Amino acid sequence: MTDIQQIVVVGGGMVAHRFAEAMRDRDAEGRYAVTVLAEEPRAPYDRVALTSYFTGRDPEDLALGDPALWEDPRVRLERDARVEGIDREARTVTDKHGRTYPYDHLVLATGSYAWSPPMEGAELPGVFVYRTIDDVAALRIYVEQRAKELRRPVRGAVIGGGLLGLEAAGALQELGATSTVIQFADRLMNLQVDEGGGQALSRLIENLGVTVRCSTATKAIKPDKAGRAGRLTFADGGEQLVDVVVFATGVRPRDELGRSAGLGIGERGGVVVDDTCLTEDPAISAIGEVACIQGACIGLIAPGNTMAEIAVDRLLGGQSTFPGADTSAKLKLLGVDVASFGDAFATTPGALELTYADPVAGVYKKLVVTDDARTLLGGILVGDASAYASLRPLVGSELGGDPAGWLLPEGSVEGPNIELPDAAGVCSCNNVSAGAIRGAVTEHGCTDLAGVKACTKAGTSCGSCLPLVKKIVGDELEKSGIEISNALCEHFGMSRAQLFSAIQVSALRTFSEIIERFGTGRGCDLCKPAIGSILASLYNEHVLAQDRAALQDTNDRVMANMQKDGTYSVVPRVPGGEILPEHLILIGQIAQDYGLYTKITGGQRIDMFGARLDQLPGIWKRLVDAGMESGHAYGKSLRTVKSCVGSDWCRYGVQDSVGMAIALELRYRGLRSPHKIKLGVSGCARECAEARGKDVGVIATDNGWNVYVGGNGGFTPRHAQLLVEDVDDATVFQVIDRYLMYYIRTADRLQRTAPWQEEHEGGLEAIRQVIMEDSLGICADLDEHMARHIDTYEDEWAAVLNDPERLKQFTSFVNAPDQPDPSLAYVEQRGQRRPATPAERASGAVLIAPSTLEVRS
Amino acid sequence: MTTAASAVTTQYLCDYDRLTPELGVAALVGDVQVAIFRLADGSIHAVQNLCPFSGAYVLSRGITGSRGDVPTIASPLYKQVFSLLTGECLATMDKAPRPGMSPDLAVYPLTLDNGQVFIDLAGTE
Ligand code: SRM
Ligand SMILES: Cc1cc2nc3c(=O)[nH]c(=O)nc-3n(C[C@H](O)[C@H](O)[C@H](O)COP(=O)(O)OP(=O)(O)OC[C@H]3O[C@@H](n4cnc5c(N)ncnc54)[C@H](O)[C@@H]3O)c2cc1C
Ligand code: SF4
Ligand code: FES
Numbered sequence: 001m002t003d004i005q006q007i008v009v010v011g012g013g014m015v016a017h018r019f020a021e022a023m024r025d026r027d028a029e030g031r032y033a034v035t036v037l038a039e040e041p042r043a044p045y046d047r048v049a050l051t052s053y054f055t056g057r058d059p060e061d062l063a064l065g066d067p068a069l070w071e072d073p074r075v076r077l078e079r080d081a082r083v084e085g086i087d088r089e090a091r092t093v094t095d096k097h098g099r100t101y102p103y104d105h106l107v108l109a110t111g112s113y114a115w116s117p118p119m120e121g122a123e124l125p126g127v128f129v130y131r132t133i134d135d136v137a138a139l140r141i142y143v144e145q146r147a148k149e150l151r152r153p154v155r156g157a158v159i160g161g162g163l164l165g166l167e168a169a170g171a172l173q174e175l176g177a178t179s180t181v182i183q184f185a186d187r188l189m190n191l192q193v194d195e196g197g198g199q200a201l202s203r204l205i206e207n208l209g210v211t212v213r214c215s216t217a218t219k220a221i222k223p224d225k226a227g228r229a230g231r232l233t234f235a236d237g238g239e240q241l242v243d244v245v246v247f248a249t250g251v252r253p254r255d256e257l258g259r260s261a262g263l264g265i266g267e268r269g270g271v272v273v274d275d276t277c278l279t280e281d282p283a284i285s286a287i288g289e290v291a292c293i294q295g296a297c298i299g300l301i302a303p304g305n306t307m308a309e310i311a312v313d314r315l316l317g318g319q320s321t322f323p324g325a326d327t328s329a330k331l332k333l334l335g336v337d338v339a340s341f342g343d344a345f346a347t348t349p350g351a352l353e354l355t356y357a358d359p360v361a362g363v364y365k366k367l368v369v370t371d372d373a374r375t376l377l378g379g380i381l382v383g384d385a386s387a388y389a390s391l392r393p394l395v396g397s398e399l400g401g402d403p404a405g406w407l408l409p410e411g412s413v414e415g416p417n418i419e420l421p422d423a424a425g426v427c428s429c430n431n432v433s434a435g436a437i438r439g440a441v442t443e444h445g446c447t448d449l450a451g452v453k454a455c456t457k458a459g460t461s462c463g464s465c466l467p468l469v470k471k472i473v474g475d476e477l478e479k480s481g482i483e484i485s486n487a488l489c490e491h492f493g494m495s496r497a498q499l500f501s502a503i504q505v506s507a508l509r510t511f512s513e514i515i516e517r518f519g520t521g522r523g524c525d526l527c528k529p530a531i532g533s534i535l536a537s538l539y540n541e542h543v544l545a546q547d548r549a550a551l552q553d554t555n556d557r558v559m560a561n562m563q564k565d566g567t568y569s570v571v572p573r574v575p576g577g578e579i580l581p582e583h584l585i586l587i588g589q590i591a592q593d594y595g596l597y598t599k600i601t602g603g604q605r606i607d608m609f610g611a612r613l614d615q616l617p618g619i620w621k622r623l624v625d626a627g628m629e630s631g632h633a634y635g636k637s638l639r640t641v642k643s644c645v646g647s648d649w650c651r652y653g654v655q656d657s658v659g660m661a662i663a664l665e666l667r668y669r670g671l672r673s674p675h676k677i678k679l680g681v682s683g684c685a686r687e688c689a690e691a692r693g694k695d696v697g698v699i700a701t702d703n704g705w706n707v708y709v710g711g712n713g714g715f716t717p718r719h720a721q722l723l724v725e726d727v728d729d730a731t732v733f734q735v736i737d738r739y740l741m742y743y744i745r746t747a748d749r750l751q752r753t754a755p756w757q758e759e760h761e762g763g764l765e766a767i768r769q770v771i772m773e774d775s776l777g778i779c780a781d782l783d784e785h786m787a788r789h790i791d792t793y794e795d796e797w798a799a800v801l802n803d804p805e806r807l808k809q810f811t812s813f814v815n816a817p818d819q820p821d822p823s824l825a826y827v828e829q830r831g832q833r834r835p836a837t838p839a840e841r842a843s844g845a846v847l848i849a850p851s852t853l854e855v856r857s
Numbered sequence: 858m859t860t861a862a863s864a865v866t867t868q869y870l871c872d873y874d875r876l877t878p879e880l881g882v883a884a885l886v887g888d889v890q891v892a893i894f895r896l897a898d899g900s901i902h903a904v905q906n907l908c909p910f911s912g913a914y915v916l917s918r919g920i921t922g923s924r925g926d927v928p929t930i931a932s933p934l935y936k937q938v939f940s941l942l943t944g945e946c947l948a949t950m951d952k953a954p955r956p957g958m959s960p961d962l963a964v965y966p967l968t969l970d971n972g973q974v975f976i977d978l979a980g981t982e
Contacts, residue, residue: 490924490925491922491923512897521922521923521925522896522897522921522922522923522928523921523922523923524920524922524923524924524929524931524938525919525920525922525931525936525938528920528922529920547878547879549877549880550877550878550879550880550920550921551920553920553933554915554918554919554920554933554934557918558918562915562918562933562934564911564913564934565913566911566913566914566915566918566934613918808875809880811882812883812885813882813883813884813885813890814870814871814875814876814882814883814884814893815869815870815871815884815885815886816884816885819885821883821890821914822885822888823890823907823913823914838912838955
């Protein structure tokens with residue numbers, strides 16, 4: 001095995017990750033082993049998404065790619081192993097622990113550091129930079145602590161008004177701090193937008209509550225009495241009180257290793273490489289932000305990933321060269337749409353600029369085109385960057401039609417519809433072309449966005465290309481004849497959300513009227529339950545009311561879960577998992593009397609299995625008489641609110657989680673929804689109720705509750721994301737009322753909260769605006785709808801027991817109501833019974849006839 | 858599959874009014890379980906109650922519907938769809954029937970006489 005070559009990568013950032021991944025993907029013969037030496041104490045993570053750390057994501061959620069990469073025998077990752085020296089002669093590097101690593105080829109991928117100008121006070125506590133997980137974690141802890149001490153909002157300031165500064169300003173607000181952006185240049189994002197765009201941008205940023213000071217030079221950070229950052233002073237004599245300061249004044253390449261090893265260094269820093277990413281030493285490459293390529297270091301992920309691919313390709317004997325960097329950028333700040341791409345400042349000779357501005361709406365758009373107005377060169381979009389994903393790949397191609405179509409607000413002229421050439425780059429983060437996306441559909445058989453993302457990596461980094469990826473996938477599927485309409489089924493052309501509004505607006509209440517008005521045919525097992533559910537959500541009438549029994553899924557129809565042999569399980573509600581001893585005894589008694597199999601469910605309650613259709617009313621009568629009610633284990637509706645024991649008993653509990661869980665379960669019981677809904681409440685951050693694995697998770701804090709949304713277990717586990725922090729009981733209810741109601745109105749059939757939230761335009765942030773800031777003006781309506789649900793709740797089993805018509809449904813045979821289903825057969829196992837297998841039936845094994853077990857009450 | 862072969866086969870099941878539109882019921886005819894449906898258009902249909910894909914006697918508890926012009930019943934367990942006219946399985950949901958069972962259902966003729974529903978097992982198609 002001596003012919004395996006050793007590659008050492010210095011730096012464990014995003015580009016190092018891409019290098020290792022591409023090498024393992026492409027080095028089929030196993031020629032190279034890769035050792036990644038990382039300074040940070042963790043595996044490479046998604047730095048581009050760093051800000052989402054503040055919206056409740058765990059560090060693990062920032063993980064890049066498939067973690068299995070690090071398990072590969074030909075990949076080795078050393079964390080906390082900063083490299084301190086290169087010995088080019090001996091071909092070794094040495095890390096801070098004094099360990100030496102020999103290399104055949106060395107790759108420098110040390111990225112950049114956050115640069116702050118030399119300034120008085122820059123070293124004070126309370127002054128931060130914004131580059132690594134550790135940076136943002138420290139910032140978060142500091143702001144949270146200061147908030148507790150100060151008992152007023154923490155005053156934050158960001159020095160630097162570029163892309164990163166604005167992101168940091170948003171992050172400070174996310175943490176509950178106020179924020180001011182101090183910009184030396186005369187406008188925000190001066191590298192990306194022109195004056196007109198800068199003005200529109202300032203207005204948008206100020207609308208978010210961020211104060212903007214342009215043309216301002218910060219002179220010093222002055223300490224407060226305790227020696228922490230307390231005040232900013234400016235060159236013009238002004239001052240500003242602060243509690244926390246973030247520097248976002250640019251980055252500088254971490255080229256110190258290259259310098260000391262004597263490699264060529266660019267004018268403004270960076271290890272000089274040629275178009276194949278090689279330094280002047282053919283045994284050393286440099287890639288990513290540390291590389292000075294074509295005369296500059298580029299602070300964006302896309303060119304870094306391209307360099308990683310090139311370095312791998314060259315090592316494997318390929319011929320690729322660096323094509324030049326795409327410096328397009330889009331601001332990742334919610335509610336502020338800014339993008340700039342291509343030749344945004346019209347430096348091409350003869351270039352024309354077409355601008356559109358609507359100061360009232362805060363929109364500024366500019367397209368830069370060739371002198372014949374046909375070919376797109378670049379552009380700036382502020383306030384409405386919806387065209388960004390489509391325009392960026394068109395740079396260098398003919399626009400087709402009237403370019404004004406791209407500038408005017410949607411709908412005012414016929415939107416241009418252009419087929420992108422296969423070579424057009426769509427996802428610049430991951431270097432995926434339109435052709436590759438089409439290929440994923442036509443050759444690799446992907447049939448949806450998720451599949452294409454997994455197959456091509458398109459859209460998996462910053463996400464700004466997703467609208468375009470989605471469109472290309474849709475077009476391609478349509479071409480290959482695959483139905484991608486969001487129609488519910490052959491009987492309804494609408495999606496569930498559309499049908500929901502149609503039914504709401506038309507106020508129709510029966511299936512026959514609805515299908516006559518909005519659909520065709522007689523319906524089926526897809527649309528009928530969906531409409532049953534919509535009617536139940538809207539009117540909260542009994543699931544078996546009017547013609548609705550025939551709409552319900554098997555389980556809803558008889559309000560029990562059908563098991564494999566056609567019998568049912570019975571699950572009474574046990575709110576919050578708290579149960580009276582007499583109810584435990586009753587369940588045991590019923591199970592004994594009817595010979596039912598009992599099991600504790602994963603939802604903190606008890607399931608009794610094996611009840612026949614005709615036995616259900618008798619069983620439920622006993623439960624209802626004793627004060628128990630339906631647990632809706634069968635419904636697409638609230639299932640359980642799982643709780644931990646909480647402050648009543650647990651030595652760590654800080655709030656009454658059981659009380660909260662019961663309150664929530666009683667509030668939302670019976671609420672019909674597109675899919676099942678589960679909640680969890682934990683009494684402290686130890687999270688014994690696994691609340692973050694639920695659609696809504698409520699976790700106690702010293703000051704109240706944190707509410708997380710969009711989690712689930714099941715096939716695609718998801719952790720719920722933080723929605724609000726430290727709120728009181730009333731706010732918990734209000735926020736969840738609105739979240740659930742909004743979900744119920746707009747989700748697809750059988751779409752749980754996590755995918756709904758993910759696919760909602762603008763994601764959780766947009767949902768937060770709808771329910772916290774009433775951006776759609778529907779909060780009063782959502783509140784009222786939920787109040788109606790809570791007021792009109794009735795136990796559906798109690799209602800059926802009082803209705804002889806509906807009880808008729810629960811007969812075994814229409815012509816022999818006293819005869820139980822003769823096909824059922826059971827064997828004994830661990831002291832209880834279970835359905836006999838076909839083999840057991842055939843062999844005539846001792847079967848327990850169900851009728852002999854029955855004791856009618 | 859079990860099919861009764863007795864000579865006198867027409868048998869009273871129930872009154873037509875006892876059937877709720879679109880909601881199936883099971884009936885026991887000798888030892889054969891039958892699923893009976895009255896559809897919204899007033900027509901009545903009978904198929905075997907045994908679901909060939911699960912081996913459970915549950916079809917009477919499925920959801921009625923249509924595929925094109927064909928009235929259908931969907932099995933409540935694994936959602937296979939069958940024609941109520943011919944019993945043909947229209948969607949197997951990528952599953953095979955239980956060993957030895959046909960994917961298609963037996964269909965039984967029903968007759969309506971003076972508000973009463975009768976079945977003829979021997980008339981199995
Ligand atoms: C009974 C129970 C298993 C048990 O004995 O513990 C159960 C049983 C079934 N689960 Fe479950 N799940 C049960 C807890 C869970 C849990 C755990 C929990 O709730 O904390 C999960 C993971 C958490 C989650 O939902 O996020 C769970 C995730 C699923 C899923 C996957 C959902 C997903 O989003 O991927 C399905 C399939 C589905 O709904 O489409 C499912 C479907 C089912 C079905 C309905 C399967 C079926 O079609 O027959 C089972 C119904 C059996 C019955 O008659 O009651 N069950 N199921 C649990 C009932 C809890 C209760 O008290 O209501
Ligand atoms: C908040 C934020 C938002 C961003 N948003 C975007 C965006 O929207 N779009 C975009 O294109 N780009 C964005 N970027 C920039 C993008 O993250 C970088 O371009 C990218 O991470 C560069 O990758 P890299 O591997 O070259 O460097 P890095 O990711 O910085 O990795 C370098 C790693 O090397 C380590 N290292 C340094 N020296 C040594 C040594 N001597 N020994 C061992 N290890 C060492 C460092 O600790 C670091 O972990 C953003 C950056 C930040 C901070
Ligand atoms: S995990 Fe599977 S087998 Fe177990 S209860 Fe859930 S659905 Fe049924
Ligand atoms: S462009 Fe960033 S993920 Fe596609």
